[in-house]
Amino acid sequence: MNKSDYLAAFLRKLESITELSAPERQALLDLPVSLKRFEANVDIVSEGEITLQCCLVLEGLVCRYKLVNSGERQIMSLHIPGDVPDLHSLHIEKMDHSLGTLTPALVGFIPHEAVRRMTRSSYKVSEAFWREALIDAAIFREWMVGIGRRSAPSRLAHFLCEFVTKMEAVGLSNGVICELPMTQTEIGDALGLSTVHTNKKLRELRAARLIELRGRRLKVLDWNGLCELGEFDPTYLHLRK
Amino acid sequence: MNKSDYLAAFLRKLESITELSAPERQALLDLPVSLKRFEANVDIVSEGEITLQCCLVLEGLVCRYKLVNSGERQIMSLHIPGDVPDLHSLHIEKMDHSLGTLTPALVGFIPHEAVRRMTRSSYKVSEAFWREALIDAAIFREWMVGIGRRSAPSRLAHFLCEFVTKMEAVGLSNGVICELPMTQTEIGDALGLSTVHTNKKLRELRAARLIELRGRRLKVLDWNGLCELGEFDPTYLHLRK
DNA sequence: CGACATTTTGAGTCAGCTCAATCAGTGTGG
DNA sequence: CCACACTGATTGAGCTGACTCAAAATGTCG
Numbered sequence: 132m133n134k135s136d137y138l139a140a141f142l143r144k145l146e147s148i149t150e151l152s153a154p155e156r157q158a159l160l161d162l163p164v165s166l167k168r169f170e171a172n173v174d175i176v177s178e179g180e181i182t183l184q185c186c187l188v189l190e191g192l193v194c195r196y197k198l199v200n201s202g203e204r205q206i207m208s209l210h211i212p213g214d215v216p217d218l219h220s221l222h223i224e225k226m227d228h229s230l231g232t233l234t235p236a237l238v239g240f241i242p243h244e245a246v247r248r249m250t251r252s253s254y255k256v257s258e259a260f261w262r263e264a265l266i267d268a269a270i271f272r273e274w275m276v277g278i279g280r281r282s283a284p285s286r287l288a289h290f291l292c293e294f295v296t297k298m299e300a301v302g303l304s305n306g307v308i309c310e311l312p313m314t315q316t317e318i319g320d321a322l323g324l325s326t327v328h329t330n331k332k333l334r335e336l337r338a339a340r341l342i343e344l345r346g347r348r349l350k351v352l353d354w355n356g357l358c359e360l361g362e363f364d365p366t367y368l369h370l371r372k
Numbered sequence: 373m374n375k376s377d378y379l380a381a382f383l384r385k386l387e388s389i390t391e392l393s394a395p396e397r398q399a400l401l402d403l404p405v406s407l408k409r410f411e412a413n414v415d416i417v418s419e420g421e422i423t424l425q426c427c428l429v430l431e432g433l434v435c436r437y438k439l440v441n442s443g444e445r446q447i448m449s450l451h452i453p454g455d456v457p458d459l460h461s462l463h464i465e466k467m468d469h470s471l472g473t474l475t476p477a478l479v480g481f482i483p484h485e486a487v488r489r490m491t492r493s494s495y496k497v498s499e500a501f502w503r504e505a506l507i508d509a510a511i512f513r514e515w516m517v518g519i520g521r522r523s524a525p526s527r528l529a530h531f532l533c534e535f536v537t538k539m540e541a542v543g544l545s546n547g548v549i550c551e552l553p554m555t556q557t558e559i560g561d562a563l564g565l566s567t568v569h570t571n572k573k574l575r576e577l578r579a580a581r582l583i584e585l586r587g588r589r590l591k592v593l594d595w596n597g598l599c600e601l602g603e604f605d606p607t608y609l610h611l612r613k
Numbered sequence: 614c615g616a617c618a619t620t621t622t623g624a625g626t627c628a629g630c631t632c633a634a635t636c637a638g639t640g641t642g643g
Numbered sequence: 644c645c646a647c648a649c650t651g652a653t654t655g656a657g658c659t660g661a662c663t664c665a666a667a668a669t670g671t672c673g
Contacts, residue, residue: 227607276440327653568664
């Protein structure tokens with residue numbers, strides 16, 4: 132795999148939400164990227180840091196999180212290959228949260244400098260990135276609604292629907308089966324639930340024959356049932372097609 | 373009050389987060405705005421609509437919300453004079469949530485057309501708006517942490533700290549006293565709490581001499597105590613100064 | 614003075630939490 | 644191949660923060 136294969140994941144992601152012209156695509160492929168591997172459960176960028184580069188997830192699963200004083204963690208978003216989870220650092224230098232790995236990961240770093248040069252030379256690219264930030268925000272809102280107003284089983288169902296949909300959009304799932312390399316504690320941290328409760332409700336989803344979940348592998352047995360339970364409507368993901 | 377007085381609120385808001393040059397300021401003041409009044413508790417834009425204009429809050433309090441099937445509401449953000457709560461509609465046409473008034477409000481509408489012309493002619497303005505969207509997202513994240521991982525009293529305290537801070541940034545509070553024209557039901561909807569529980573915990577904050585809250589008027593008696601209880605750290609608001 | 618919206622209170626219930634084991638899967642070294 | 648260590652999944656037994664229901668008190672405004 133060479134550099135443009137890596138950037139291809141990024142392109143694929145961008146094109147799942149926006150249309151790009153050939154020169155724009157080329158400009159993106161020409162971005163300078165330096166690669167770095169991380170093991171599982173380490174920070175890529177920590178809260179409070181000032182960054183001079185954006186990071187691009189190439190392999191693995193990455194999350195955005197914050198810790199509260201009691202020591203509990205809230206995971207605020209998940210990032211799969213193709214995502215640039217800290218594009219916002221381009222305009223907001225100081226991180227108000229951390230970015231960490233959930234699995235071993237391969238990450239590409241692109242200097243702000245280079246990204247800014249590109250967004251300033253093409254308003255199309257600039258608007259594509261802006262749009263990407265807006266979709267991120269839409270996902271935050273949807274999670275907020277879930278945490279604030281949905282029951283644990285519904286939240287769980289919604290979470291799984293969203294994950295499969297996002298994985299499918301970048302070709303990492305067929306819509307039925309995908310890798311879900313998170314522990315139940317981590318899933319709970321994303322949904323504002325305790326580990327024990329997450330376990331019990333996950334068990335119920337299996338008992339209801341909505342899903343199969345063994346080890347890191349998720350299989351959706353009843354997509355409609357899962358969507359209904361989670362009140363999942365993918366509009367907020369604003370995917371093309 | 374004439375048109376540029378209205379746009380001045382918007383400018384003030386933008387300048388609380390970004391620096392603008394004189395020509396940029398002028399271009400913003402030249403934007404075409406049409407005014408409309410709304411009574412309390414009505415939608416300005418509803419979920420599912422496709423919009424061709426951005427709305428600018430000039431007077432009153434506006435919120436972004438979503439309803440879930442059980443009929444419960446989650447308020448996802450509050451918008452005070454100077455805010456453009458649906459700037460995102462510029463790049464995401466279909467609303468995935470509603471925008472409604474909490475009080476009678478005066479709203480200005482600016483055609484997407486005009487905004488887009490301006491953002492495309494000045495990358496500074498474009499980046500200012502982008503930055504604004506990123507700050508919105510940061511606030512969503514912070515609310516998510518609160519709803520997911522903080523106790524009711526802590527959430528309440530955090531909410532009040534944030535509200536006063538935002539009001540102060542646009543000159544609508546002196547940091548101690550401000551209008552908070554929301555019912556306890558609405559505050560609960562913003563925090564993912566029931567009305568009754570909101571009432572009881574608010575009462576506790578008063579009993580602890582942290583705040584005074586009568587009618588629509590909030591007075592902070594013990595700012596440090598309130599911040600501590602709410603674990604309030606304003607970094608995520610990314611205000612200048 | 615109504616009529617209506619909002620706040621407050623009390624009582625009882627329950628979803629989700631904590632604590633404390635136990636079980637299962639995986640990897641390691643001998 | 645087995646014993647041990649470690650991580651993650653599961654279970655059971657309370658506990659409690661937050662919820663619902665219902666009613667009373669208070670405020671607001673034409």
